[in-house]
Amino acid sequence: MRTAYSVETVRAAERELMARLPEGTLMQRAAAGLAAVCVRLLPRVYGSRVVLLVGPGDNGGDTLYAGAKLARRGAGVTAVAMDPERVHAGGLAALRAAGGRLEAAVPGRADLVLDGLVGIGGRGALRPAAAALVERIPAGAVVVAVDLPSGVDADTGEVAGAAVAADVTVTFGAYKPGLLIDPGASRAGALHLVDIGLGEVLPAPEAEALQHAGVAGLLPEPTPSSDKYRRGVLGVVAGSARYPGAAVLAVAGALRGGAGAVRYVGPPAVADAVLARYPETLIGTGRVQAWVVGPGLGDEGGPEVREALAQPVPVLVDADGLRGLDPGELRARAAPTLLTPHAGEAAALLGVARETVEAGRLEAVRGLAERYGAVTLLKGSTTLIAPAGPGPVRVNPTGTPWLATAGSGDVLSGLAGSLLAAGLPAVDAGSVAAYLHGLAARLTGGPLLAHQVAEALPRAWREVARRH
Ligand SMILES: NC(=O)C1=CN([C@@H]2O[C@H](COP(=O)(O)OP(=O)(O)OC[C@H]3O[C@@H](n4cnc5c(N)ncnc54)[C@H](OP(=O)(O)O)[C@@H]3O)[C@@H](O)[C@H]2O)[C@@H](O)CC1
Ligand SMILES: [K+]
Structure with missing residues (x-):
């Protein structure tokens, strides 16, 4: 059975788990799981072109840390921020230390695009600055949504405006209902669940899918x-x-x-x-x-x-x-x-x-x-x-x-x-x-x-x- 949990439930479980762990542990687990999926999706990491779409919250943070891991393995990694004034500082420093760059415009070509604009903190339709980046996603790139495709409501699967259409979604800790229910489900592509240790603190699910x-x-x-x-x-x-x-x-x-x-x-x-x-x-x-x-x-x-x-x-x-x-x-x-x-x-x-x-x-x-x-x-x-x-x-x-x-x-x-x-x-x-x-x-x-x-x-x- 595939089980899915609301944002409120996931947040409560994360709080409980974070209180017992050193700061940043969950984000590092998420980024490591995300990078591992990306490595499997790329025919060769070394020399590949990876673009990170980075939002102002922790979803952007996960993406930057994962991008840093790919850069360390020889990928050319370019990050583009939705709001250059608000970028996860630790994540950006890690990316730069690994040889990645922050640029103003989305490159015209890419092998892999990571959508780290918004995760479970997203509210309502994507704002214009985010929607503009989604529009620029280069044709032909494999698109990986980080936690969920930006523009999809995590709790309901509703899509109020522009949304990323992902080939793969790497989600953290638990599936969210919006990944299983249309129209969100059809934007999510293949689902990968990264275990960040939430399982032990999650209560009964809001939604479930038989297999x-x-x-x-x-x-x-x-x-x-x-x-x-x-x-x-x-x-x-x-x-x-x-x-x-x-x-x-x-x-x-x-x-x-x-x-x-x-x-x-x-x-x-x-x-x-x-x-x-x-x-x-x-x-x-x-x-x-x-x-x-x-x-x-x-x-x-x-x-x-x-x-x-x-x-x-x-x-x-x-x-x-x-x-x-x-x-x-x-x-x-x-x-x-x-x-x-x-x-x-x-x-x-x-x-x-x-x-x-x-x-x-x-x-x-x-x-x-x-x-x-x-x-x-x-x-x-x-x-x-x-x-x-x-x-x-x-x-x-x-x-x-x-x-x-x-x-x-x-x-x-x-x-x-x-x-x-x-x-x-x-x-x-x-x-x-x-x-x-x-x-x-x-x-x-x-x-x-x-x-x-x-x-x-x-x-x-x-x-x-x-x-x-
Ligand atoms: N918690 C944990 O332990 C873990 C969390 N993890 C990760 O963190 C993610 C949650 O991070 P988060 O809470 O920082 O929210 P996030 O999804 O980045 O978005 C908030 C930002 O987006 C903005 N924004 C909102 N709506 C918008 C819109 N429509 N269009 C455009 N922008 C919009 C909003 O802007 P503001 O309202 O502040 O102006 C705010 O800045 C989660 O999905 C997972 O990836 C993992 O690392 C595992 C451990
Ligand atoms: K996302």
């Missing part, structure tokens, strides 16, 4: 004594005369999610379409261990949604099922509820503009989970899953922009519902589903169709299970 091993441990594998009922039956209320395909795709996802059986409830013509494609499907009402309600219902299906919510089993509500949800009714449910809106549906539920949700995804998903007392999965460039109560938000690391295609959400809801029926807690069902769904899309490659994602799910499942 293969964690998902493998959660997959519901059948045992020799399992039969289809013990493995769980999922009921799917989806599709309408207008959107029959949504039912087929939700069932397609559900059949690949580990439940023992999938039961479809809906108009006979849609049931025929489902059966024609998946003869394994049970048709009509009966006992289930979880429900998926909503994909492609259009204006129909309201009573079925309410009926499902009245039952004491986990219910996943998606798409048209999300319209007119009553927070009081959901909060009163004893069994888990999992809501799976995309940004537009989340905006409607929160009564805000879609852009507000896109720009502040973490706040939106937390807000929905709190208002509805339900686990909430916000689909999008980085899918987020918030628990109904306190606890870290899960960030899905496997997404791909190709998933923004018609029907892909229907496959996801079926898959997540199937995992709920198989007995996974709602946060795990949502995050494992998002993980497998993203991986299946990556295995398929783009441009892709939603049913291909469903077909690739067993491969994604095997890939995760095989390696652990």
